[in-house]
Structure formats: C-alpha cells, structure tokens
Amino acid sequence: MKTPRQHTDTTPLIEITSLTKSFGTNAVLRGFSLRLLPGENLVILGRSGSGKSVLIKCLIRLIEPDGGDIRIMGQAVTQLDRASLDRLRTEVGFLFQGSALYDSMTVRENLRFPLRRHPERAQGVAEDSLIQTALESVGLAHAIDLLPAELSGGMKRRVALARTLILKPRIILYDEPTTGLDPITANEIIQLMLKLQQELGTASLIITHDMDCARVIANRVIILHDGINYAEGTYSDLARSRDPHVRAFFKDTNSPYHD
Amino acid sequence: MHAIRSATAGTLEEVGRLSAFTGRFFQSALSRPFEGRELLRQCYAIGYRSLFLVLATGFIMGLVLTLQLRPTMIDFGAVAYMPDMVGIAFVREIGPMVTALICAGKIGSGIGAELGSMRVTEQIDAMEVSGTNPFRFLVVTRVWACILMLPLLVVVADAMGLLGSYFIESTRGQVSLALYFNRAFGAMAIGDLVPATVKTFFFGLVIGVVGCYKGYYSAKGTAGVGRAANSAVVISSLLLFLVDFIAVLAADILFEI
Ligand SMILES: Nc1ncnc2c1ncn2[C@@H]1O[C@H](COP(=O)(O)OP(=O)(O)OP(=O)(O)O)[C@@H](O)[C@H]1O
Numbered sequence: 001m002k003t004p005r006q007h008t009d010t011t012p013l014i015e016i017t018s019l020t021k022s023f024g025t026n027a028v029l030r031g032f033s034l035r036l037l038p039g040e041n042l043v044i045l046g047r048s049g050s051g052k053s054v055l056i057k058c059l060i061r062l063i064e065p066d067g068g069d070i071r072i073m074g075q076a077v078t079q080l081d082r083a084s085l086d087r088l089r090t091e092v093g094f095l096f097q098g099s100a101l102y103d104s105m106t107v108r109e110n111l112r113f114p115l116r117r118h119p120e121r122a123q124g125v126a127e128d129s130l131i132q133t134a135l136e137s138v139g140l141a142h143a144i145d146l147l148p149a150e151l152s153g154g155m156k157r158r159v160a161l162a163r164t165l166i167l168k169p170r171i172i173l174y175d176e177p178t179t180g181l182d183p184i185t186a187n188e189i190i191q192l193m194l195k196l197q198q199e200l201g202t203a204s205l206i207i208t209h210d211m212d213c214a215r216v217i218a219n220r221v222i223i224l225h226d227g228i229n230y231a232e233g234t235y236s237d238l239a240r241s242r243d244p245h246v247r248a249f250f251k252d253t254n255s256p257y258h259d
Numbered sequence: 260m261h262a263i264r265s266a267t268a269g270t271l272e273e274v275g276r277l278s279a280f281t282g283r284f285f286q287s288a289l290s291r292p293f294e295g296r297e298l299l300r301q302c303y304a305i306g307y308r309s310l311f312l313v314l315a316t317g318f319i320m321g322l323v324l325t326l327q328l329r330p331t332m333i334d335f336g337a338v339a340y341m342p343d344m345v346g347i348a349f350v351r352e353i354g355p356m357v358t359a360l361i362c363a364g365k366i367g368s369g370i371g372a373e374l375g376s377m378r379v380t381e382q383i384d385a386m387e388v389s390g391t392n393p394f395r396f397l398v399v400t401r402v403w404a405c406i407l408m409l410p411l412l413v414v415v416a417d418a419m420g421l422l423g424s425y426f427i428e429s430t431r432g433q434v435s436l437a438l439y440f441n442r443a444f445g446a447m448a449i450g451d452l453v454p455a456t457v458k459t460f461f462f463g464l465v466i467g468v469v470g471c472y473k474g475y476y477s478a479k480g481t482a483g484v485g486r487a488a489n490s491a492v493v494i495s496s497l498l499l500f501l502v503d504f505i506a507v508l509a510a511d512i513l514f515e516i
C-alpha cells in the first residue's frame with residue numbers, strides 16, 4: 001500500500017491569509033488562512049455546511065471572496081485579469097463534488113475539451129495519445145467512447161480525475177473525492193490519488209468529512225470550524241487533541257479502508 | 260399593498276438583471292475569441308430541432324386562415340385576392356409570430372433546461388476552471404444561433420402557409436401554384452418585407468437571451484432546472500408580443516402604411 005510522500009521544498013504553492021466571505025448575513029469564512037507546500041497532501045476537515053466548498057471555490061475565483069489575500073504560485077489571484085486567471089487555472093486542477101462531466105459529450109470529448117482550449121499544455125504530444133494515457137492512468141481506457149450517463153459514480157469520478165490531469169496541473173483541489181461512493185470504490189479513488197501524487201509530484205488540497213480518507217492521504221490536516229482554521233496538525237496530532245470540536249471528528253473511526 | 264410593492268420590486272429587479280445579461284451578450288458578441296465550431300453546432304441543432312414543427316404549423320395555419328377567410332371574401336366578391344391577403348398576413352404577422360412562439364416553447368425551454376442542468380451539476384464551473392469562458396462558449400453561441408436561425412424558420416413558415424392556402428384554393432377551382440405565389444409576392448411592398456424581416460432577428464434575440472439567462476442563473480436542484488425551462492417560455496412569450504407591438508408601431512411610423 002502507498003503512503004503519502006513528503007517533500008522538502010518550503011515555498012508555498014498556495015498561501016491564503018485571512019480569507020473572508022459572507023452570503024448576506026451568513027458569514028461563512030471569517031479569516032481563514034492556510035499554506036500548501038509543494039508535493040503535500042493537505043486535508044481540510046469540516047462539517048457539512050461549514051464552508052469547505054466555498055473555500056476552494058474562492059481559491060480559483062468561482063466565488064469572489066470578500067476579503068483576505070490569496071496567492072497561488074506567487075500570484076495574487078484576486079488581482080488577475082481574465083487572461084492571466086485562465087492561464088493560472090490550467091495549473092490548478094479541480095475535482096468537483098459531483099464530477100461535473102459534460103453530459104452531452106463522450107468521455108473522449110470530455111478529455112479533449114481542456115486540451116483544445118489550451119493546446120500549449122500538450123507540449124507537442126498528440127492529442128489522442130494524451131487522452132489515452134490519461135484514461136489509462138485511471139484504469140478506464142475501455143470507456144473512451146461512452147457517455148457520462150453510461151458510467152457509474154466511481155467511473156465518473158475517475159474520468160473527472162483524468163480530465164483534471166490532462167493539463168498536467170501542479171496543484172489539484174479535490175472537493176469531497178470519496179463522498180457518495182461505497183467504501184471499496186472510495187478506497188480505489190484514494191489509492192489513485194496517492195499514486196498520482198507520487199508519479200506526478202502534484203500538491204493536493206483535499207476537502208472531506210471522510211475521516212478514513214483523511215487518515216490515509218493526509219500529510220497535514222486543518223479543521224475548518226466557525227469560518228477559521230480552528231486546528232492544524234498531522235492526523236495523529238489531531239487524533240490526540242482534547243478540544244471537543246476536534247474530538248467530534250475523531251469519534252468512531254473504525255476504518256472500512258485498509259492501509 | 261405590501262405584496263404588490265414587493266412583486267413590482269421583484270419584477271423590476273428581474274428586468275434589470277435581464278438587461279444587464281443582454282448587455283453582456285452584446286459586449287462579447289462581436290469580439291474574439293469566437294467559438295465558431297460551437298456556433299455551427301448550435302445553428303444546426305436549433306434550426307433542425309424546430310424545422311418539422313415549423314413546417315407543420317405553417318402549413319396548417321395556411322389551411323385554417325384560408326378556410327376562415329373564404330366566406331367573407333366571397334361576400335365581398337374579393338375571393339380572387341386570396342393570395343394577396345394570405346401572403347401579406349403571413350409575411351407581416353402570422354409567420355413571424357407563430358414561428359417565434361413555437362420556438363420560444365421548443366428552443367427557449369430547451370436552452371433553459373440544458374444550461375440549467377449544466378449550472379446545477381457544476382458543468383459551467385468546470386468549464387470556467389478549465390480556462391474557458393462559459394459565457395462565450397455557451398451563451399454567445401446559442402443567442403447568435405437563435406438570431407440567425409429564426410429568420411430562416413420564418414421564411415419556411417411563410418412558404419408553408421402559402422402552400423397550405425394554395426392547397427385549399429386548388430380544391431375549389433383552377434389555380435396554378437406559380438401564379439398563386441406570383442400574386443402573393445406581387446402584392447407585397449418593401450414596407451411589408453423589411454420590417455417583418457428585421458423584427459424576426461429581434462425575436463431570435465429575445466428567445467436566445469431569455470432561455471440562456473434563465474438557465475445560466477438557474478437555482479440549485481432539479482426543481483430549479485424545471486423552473487428555469489418554464490419561466491424561459493413564459494417570459495420570452497410575453498416579451499415577443501411586446502417586441503412585436505413595438506416593431507409594428509415603429510414600422511407604421513417609418514413606412515406610413
Ligand atoms: N452561492 C451561495 N449563495 C448563498 N449561500 C451559499 C452559497 N454557496 C454556499 N452558501 C452557504 O455557505 C455555507 C457553506 O456552504 P458549502 O457548500 O461551502 O458547505 P460545505 O462545507 O462544502 O458542505 P458539504 O460538506 O455539505 O458540501 C452554507 O451555509 C451555504 O448555505
């Protein structure tokens with residue numbers, strides 16, 4: 001079984017400082033900060049509705065943050081114009097909670113879409129072989145001509161991962177990669193994530209409330225509570241914490257996954 | 260009283276947002292990058308999806324109109340003017356309006372539901388993060404396709420209407436098809452053709468913009484998608500009548516007819 005790999009470089013790929021975001025009177029983020037280091041798997045734990053999705057959507061400006069500073073690979077995200085933002089976005093892969101495959105397109109066309117828009121990322125390699133390689137790396141080469149409606153939930157998640165990988169991003173944001181999958185399929189996705197981290201050296205920000213996923217994959221864990229980074233440490237650090245809000249996550253963690 | 264005030268405020272807000280959306284369309288409509296391939300695909304989809312419906316309704320409207328007019332025209336001794344009458348009625352009003360309403364139901368609701376479900380399942384966000392402007396890719400292409408295809412569909416409806424009318428007349432007496440169409444077009448003036456054609460472009464704009472607006476900003480959940488499709492039809496039908504009225508008024512002033 002694979003274990004997360006630790007890097008030594010310490011210039012952060014992502015640096016968030018005092019991020020705030022409210023919807024009307026609902027203050028979701030109230031000064032959240034984090035640093036993501038190269039090659040690291042950073043897990044953000046939070047209860048449903050705590051603002052985890054809002055957080056990573058602010059990161060790439062799918063949602064406009066109210067305040068605070070976001071830097072991705074040194075660039076201040078909130079000050080970028082459209083063209084630079086689009087360029088930066090190709091460096092950041094995003095795996096959506098519901099996979100978000102384009103359902104009018106086949107698997108092949110889904111993977112071709114980002115490539116056609118950013119041919120410079122193909123670095124001269126033929127489109128078809130890139131698509132083939134990406135699908136092979138998630139074990140779905142045989143599904144190339146299927147439509148998303150013909151795939152199971154786990155297969156969709158893997159195709160979405162292949163579509164994210166095809167532009168060779170340096171950072172991947174995962175929004176609940178295992179939610180809605182059975183434990184065995186969830187474990188397959190987790191192992192795939194670890195494999196990709198090792199082979200490609202990408203850094204990942206993983207949002208979840210799945211403790212088993214967190215335990216297996218995390219180099220570091222941040223607990224998002226009350227809109228701030230409430231607690232931070234390795235999985236085993238936090239597992240020993242006495243804080244009731246932290247403890248609440250670690251109750252009852254009999255793993256269905258083996259590692 | 261309070262309810263009326265808040266309903267009015269809601270409507271005004273919606274009008275404002277729809278106008279802003281239309282403005283955004285015009286801003287991106289003629290500038291690069293242009294999604295040519297997707298535009299062609301949409302033109303084909305939109306034109307082809309409604310073609311049969313337009314063919315059928317145009318023909319039936321031609322039949323009905325002729326049957327309805329016939330007794331009165333005979334009373335006035337003017338039945339020989341049937342092609343002139345039907346031709347002008349179709350080109351000026353019936354063709355554009357019937358086609359537009361059918362397309363609002365068929366195309367408008369289709370776009371509303373499609374973009375709505377793309378919004379709800381985060382496909383629009385996925386496009387955004389892969390570095391593609393979804394407004395250009397999804398909205399601009401669909402609105403352009405509507406603007407370009409609607410006039411063509413109207414021409415088809417007009418032709419089918421005349422054909423339907425000819426069909427009734429030919430069962431009642433000896434008329435040649437060529438003569439019938441010649442009479443119909445001979446009766447038309449520039450003041451009939453130009454405003455009628457210009458307004459169909461605007462009809463296309465209305466259908467495309469309202470369908471896209473409703474879908475693009477669809478509320479979350481499957482109920483949101485249903486509402487997006489439904490209100491796309493309701494709002495665009497209402498706006499079509501309004502645009503038609505304005506167009507007729509403007510033509511009346513410009514061409515003094
Ligand atoms: N577009 C929006 N408009 C208004 N409120 C929003 C919007 N998006 C999120 N919220 C609110 O922000 C809060 C956090 O939502 P978010 O989706 O980030 O939760 P989450 O931590 O991802 O939960 P889950 O684990 O269920 O996905 C919720 O209270 C939600 O109602």
Ligand SMILES: [Mg+2]
Nearest residue numbers: 052053097175
């Ligand atoms: Mg979420």
